[in-house]
Amino acid sequence: MDDGAVTQQCPGLALDQAVIDFFRGYFSTHQRTQKTIQAYKCDLHQFQTFAGKDLLLTFVTSDTIESWSADLKTKSYSPASVRRKIVALRVFIAYWLRKGIIKESPFWRVKLSYGRIEQLPRSLTEREMQALLSTARDGFASVENVDIEPPELTCSSSGYRALRNRVIVELLLATGMRIGELSGLTVSDYVSDEGALTVRGKGGVDRLAFVVDRFALSALHCYMKLRSGINAKNSALFLNQSGGKLSTQGMANLLLGLGRQAKLERHITPHMLRHTVATLLMRNGVDIRVVQEFLGHASIVTTQRYTHVSKEHLKSVLRRQHPSLRLSSSAQWRLALT
Secondary structure, three states: OOHHHHHHOOOOOEHHHHHHHHHHHHHHHOOOOHHHHHHHHHHHHHHHHHHOOOOEHHHOOHHHHHHHHHHHHHOOOOHHHHHHHHHHHHHHHHHHHHHOOOOOOHHHHOOOOOOOOOOOOOOOOHHHHHHHHHHHHHHOOOHHHOOOOOOOOOOOOHHHHHHHHHHHHHHHHHHOOOHHHHHOOEHHHEEOOOOEEEEEOHHHOEEEEEOOOHHHHHHHHHHHHHHHOOOOOOOEOOEOOOOOEOOHHHHHHHHHHHHHHOOOOOOOOHHHHHHHHHHHHHHOOOOHHHHHHHHOOOOHHHHOHHHHHHHHHHHHHHHHHOHHHHHHHHHHHHHHHO
16 A cells, blocks of 8 residues: 555654655655765654644644744754754645645744855865875876786775865766765776766756866776776776775765865865856856756856855955956045145
């Protein structure tokens, strides 16, 4: 019996059962990553604990939601985290509204203030980008001359790991991929004729990530040859020392290590590289629709966040270099003499 049949027989659906049925039903028709599903579970179970698992779904009111939001703020959750949890609850409520179990959404009367939300991580400076990339390239500099079939080649070989780390940094900067997208790549995702990778983005939407930088492309070609010589247990493009898929945390750790080697003072995260690439594209005048496709944003509204960064950069440059500033300064000097 599916969840729809169960709930139709239980108009007084308790919150704990509603959460269970939601995961059985919603995610059977909406493709999401395991990370996203786990985040939903965490957020909804947290709400369930706050409201009471025996509370009937129909008794969830706007006051319940506002009280939970206030409780989250007392626990020092960031505005962005509170908003994410409320969004998960909103999706949950909308699901049962469509099912007819809830006749009216309590969100229609909810008024919430999240406070200031930091939309985007800070980008890397040009010096930081060069230092990080140089460190990764120095770790495995001679990719053109690599021996691709040494008899002792394994995923724990220092040569393999050095080239793997270099390619990871090269691809993050060349394609602006999310770290989860990069970790999820398989060997078959490499499209050699296009010099591209098939990326599975959010919501199960695929796109091609083109590698146009010749150094990055050269490293990727060489890595694919090296990777094909490893008899791995799975088809993941990037492997850890045990032969399994290199996780997002593993990638974040190696990036942090390269940042330390490059003597960068800031804590470098994978998403900072994505933000850096997107910001530079906007500054260089790339059409916003192209940037949207490049980043894999489902909505252009998400991409428009970068136009604010671009405008701030424009104003900063104008404040330093606009010719009227020099004219004004000269005029003030002459005025002072009169």
